[in-house]
Amino acid sequence: MTLTVETYGTLAEANAARRGDSRYLAGGTLVMRDLNYAVPGLSRVLRVSNPPRAIRQQGERLSMDAGVTMADVIESREAAFLAPVARSVGGPAVRNMATVGGNLFAAHPYGDFTAALLALDGEVQFVDGRTQPMEAFLAERDRAPLVASITMRMPRTGEFRFRKVARVKPKGVSVMSIAAWLPGAPMRVSQVRIAFGAMGPTPLRARAAEQVLEGKVLDASGIERALSVATQGLAPVDDALASAWYRNEVAPVHLRRLLLDEEPEP
Amino acid sequence: MSKIPVQFTLNGTEKAVFVDPGANLLDVLRRGVGDLSPKYGCAQGTCGSCAMLIDGELRLGCLTLAEAVSGARIETTGGLQTGEEPHPLQTAFMEGFAAQCGYCTPGMIMAAKALLDRNPNPSRDDVIEAISGNICRCTGYQPIVDAILTAADRMRGRIA
Numbered sequence: 128m129t130l131t132v133e134t135y136g137t138l139a140e141a142n143a144a145r146r147g148d149s150r151y152l153a154g155g156t157l158v159m160r161d162l163n164y165a166v167p168g169l170s171r172v173l174r175v176s177n178p179p180r181a182i183r184q185q186g187e188r189l190s191m192d193a194g195v196t197m198a199d200v201i202e203s204r205e206a207a208f209l210a211p212v213a214r215s216v217g218g219p220a221v222r223n224m225a226t227v228g229g230n231l232f233a234a235h236p237y238g239d240f241t242a243a244l245l246a247l248d249g250e251v252q253f254v255d256g257r258t259q260p261m262e263a264f265l266a267e268r269d270r271a272p273l274v275a276s277i278t279m280r281m282p283r284t285g286e287f288r289f290r291k292v293a294r295v296k297p298k299g300v301s302v303m304s305i306a307a308w309l310p311g312a313p314m315r316v317s318q319v320r321i322a323f324g325a326m327g328p329t330p331l332r333a334r335a336a337e338q339v340l341e342g343k344v345l346d347a348s349g350i351e352r353a354l355s356v357a358t359q360g361l362a363p364v365d366d367a368l369a370s371a372w373y374r375n376e377v378a379p380v381h382l383r384r385l386l387l388d389e390e391p392e393p
Numbered sequence: 394m395s396k397i398p399v400q401f402t403l404n405g406t407e408k409a410v411f412v413d414p415g416a417n418l419l420d421v422l423r424r425g426v427g428d429l430s431p432k433y434g435c436a437q438g439t440c441g442s443c444a445m446l447i448d449g450e451l452r453l454g455c456l457t458l459a460e461a462v463s464g465a466r467i468e469t470t471g472g473l474q475t476g477e478e479p480h481p482l483q484t485a486f487m488e489g490f491a492a493q494c495g496y497c498t499p500g501m502i503m504a505a506k507a508l509l510d511r512n513p514n515p516s517r518d519d520v521i522e523a524i525s526g527n528i529c530r531c532t533g534y535q536p537i538v539d540a541i542l543t544a545a546d547r548m549r550g551r552i553a
């Protein structure tokens with residue numbers, strides 16, 4: 128099959144050129160794999176010569192252009208709370224290439240960064256100016272237009288926690304990742320948001336656990352009920368890294384460690 | 394299928410080639426330009442054997458769209474030596490038996506160079522993190538980590 132690569136000056140132009148057979152290429156860490164392996168049906172690749180890569184604080188929220196890389200996040204002062212998340216994605220070379228925008232579309236078991244955005248009340252902004260909350264976006268991302276930027280809440284110190292569970296360290300792929308925004312932690316928490324990566328087709332919220340944590344103190348008794356409902360609403364699958372059964376068994380253990388802020392295992 | 398002209402510098406030398414749409418940079422360097430130093434491993438970014446510096450940043454040749462590097466400065470192990478003299482990383486790898494089959498070595502060395510260019514005095518953990526995207530199936534990694542630390546010591550001594 129003939130392949131064409133079209134380069135545009137702006138994301139809006141690339142978006143206008145999209146059809147069913149085309150795929151946008153950002154950092155390329157996933158799209159180039161498909162090109163290298165000649166994945167059927169991939170015949171048109173669209174790219175933008177210099178996509179925007181800014182990180183901006185907007186009041187209580189932080190905005191990131193879709194073209195921001197994991198390495199950009201690690202270097203950004205405003206995004207310091209997300210540095211541990213960005214550092215958990217791939218190795219150094221992958222982090223220099225992998226974008227935040229690409230992570231939104233990365234299939235299981237990828238999407239660790241997106242799990243963090245989901246926990247931080249992320250909102251996606253499309254090139255056509257529309258916005259969509261992260262959860263609604265993830266549910267129908269296959270039909271989404273190109274993403275221009277993402278915004279999220281900036282947590283206060285100690286209110287955001289992230290854990291990635293992997294069998295190879297550093298740089299393993301997720302057995303699961305957990306991101307939690309815990310307003311009020313470590314004292315009485317309210318309006319908690321917990322997101323799991325690699326526990327379903329996209330990152331998913333643990334809504335049942337969020338609800339029973341309302342008003343609780345993050346100690347062993349305060350989190351007990353949340354642990355018992357931790358996997359409600361999650362939909363893990365079997366893959367080469369872990370079975371769905373195993374993922375469901377260990378999810379409460381890792382959630383407990385996160386909520387009690389225990390040191391991650393080395 | 395029409396070819397696309399691309400120009401870049403490879404280890405300080407200007408190169409101009411025609412590439413196929415969708416071709417990756419690793420293929421273009423190896424087949425089009427004749428630099429066989431970056432290795433073809435998995436073609437999916439997992440093994441790191443094609444790691445190289447593009448405009449000073451560590452990247453994977455196999456996941457880089459060749460036509461996107463127009464105007465870029467590319468560095469591979471093929472250009473690390475000065476005249477006949479190997480780079481301190483290359484010397485330390487040879488002396489410390491950090492290469493066995495040698496297939497991962499060019500990627501390891503470029504990942505190490507990316508680290509030392511930014512951090513001339515890395516800790517052992519910094520080195521482990523820096524090569525975490527590179528797989529070696531022979532050495533068990535310890536000789537590689539040791540060699541990188543040895544090279545860093547020697548390079549600091551040379552500058553001091």
Ligand SMILES: Cc1cc2nc3c(=O)[nH]c(=O)nc-3n(C[C@H](O)[C@H](O)[C@H](O)COP(=O)(O)OP(=O)(O)OC[C@H]3O[C@@H](n4cnc5c(N)ncnc54)[C@H](O)[C@@H]3O)c2cc1C
Pocket residue numbers: 150151152153154155156157158159193194215216217218221224225226227228229230231232233236237238239240272273274275299300301437438439
């Ligand atoms: C060795 C290796 C290790 C990895 N480890 C991890 C890991 O630990 N955790 C993890 O989460 N991921 C990991 N990944 C997957 C991947 O690198 C990341 O998910 C990355 O963020 C994808 O971004 P990209 O810019 O490279 O995407 P691309 O490959 O460019 O694109 C991926 C998809 O997103 C779409 N897309 C990209 N940008 C936009 C946009 N602005 N609007 C609309 N659609 C868009 C593309 O069309 C494509 O379908 C790894 C990949 C490799 C090769």
